[in-house]
Amino acid sequence: MRDLLESVPARRRRYVRLRDDPLRLGATEGRRARNRQQSRYHREHALSSLATILPVAAPGGGGGGFLPPSIADFFPPPVLFEGTFFEINRIQLVRFVVTIVLLTVFGLAARRATVVPGRLQNVIEMILAFVRTNVAEEILGKAKGPKYVSLLSTIFCAILAFNLASIIPGLNIAGTSLMGLPLLLAGWVFVMYLSAGIRALGLGGFLKNSLFPPGVPVFMYVLLTPIEFLTVFVIRPSTLAIRLMANMLAGHLMLVLCLSATQYLIVEAAPALKAFGALTFVSAIALTLFETFVAALQAYIFTVLTAVYLSLSIEEEH
């Protein structure tokens, strides 16, 4: 237990150092590569737009030049049912794959459940026990926690699975890196904490509890109530969704930047630059590991905040 406690702050510190500037590591590499290319071939247009220069700047003419990742990567062309309402692009296909895998794994584990757990069942039970004890019971308490365990574990497992798709070769993009899925989950949480609060305290009690925090001088309510209203009805659900989406988006952009710089530097760039390709490749691997960590962490944070919001709305403040 002790070494577990000590190991966590160290990991957190590393997390923060990197997370403070998610794009820096990749961006510096990319910029360095661009600058080198630019001074080599296009010294005369020193400050014109890099994005338009670089595809032209590739020497052999074989490849397409350096392709920096952009927001357009998240809106790929449709692959199925093009033109209809049900058109599906790559990201939605990834979501379907992840959903099927998730259901299959849990279905198998549940059907073959035994008293002495096997390997698969052991892992699943570990995840579910983690949500039960470390999230539900710790935040909501042993009395009220079990009621919401199913909600919390569904959210945790779903987000974890969709996030992990960002590092699985072949899928390579998180199902949560577009706004739709996080918005759906946040909307569900929103409805759940509102209904839980109304069921526990009544509509009036819930509004009074969340909009008029006790222990404040009456005239302060002029200032506090609008802020609390915004917090409860707008900021909580929207930040839940934005946090998850932006994290996965930033992670994907970082990975793509590193890997496409690697490809460009090793395959197309001048021989003197090839060594830098190794550097970006190593950082791509490091970022992949970091993304694994972020995937789990975001699932955890989303679940913890869901539990916190639930507990804020069902518990009467004194």
Added chain:
Amino acid sequence: METTTLAAVTGNVATIGYGLAAVGPGIGMGILIGKTIEGIARQPEVAGQLRTTMFIGIGFVEVLALLGLITGFLFT
């Protein structure tokens, strides 16, 4: 009056927005995590509780930096 352009930069000023947006949350997260470490060092028996609270706080602080990231994409 005749003006002479000595240097010109093209591009979008939104590009530096994320750097600016990350400064505040960076400092905030540093304080947040440092204080949690301090708390755990003083009282290791409440480490679990402190860590959970820290993660909640990190969630709130982190979203500010991430808002900076997505507004960079939104307003270009």
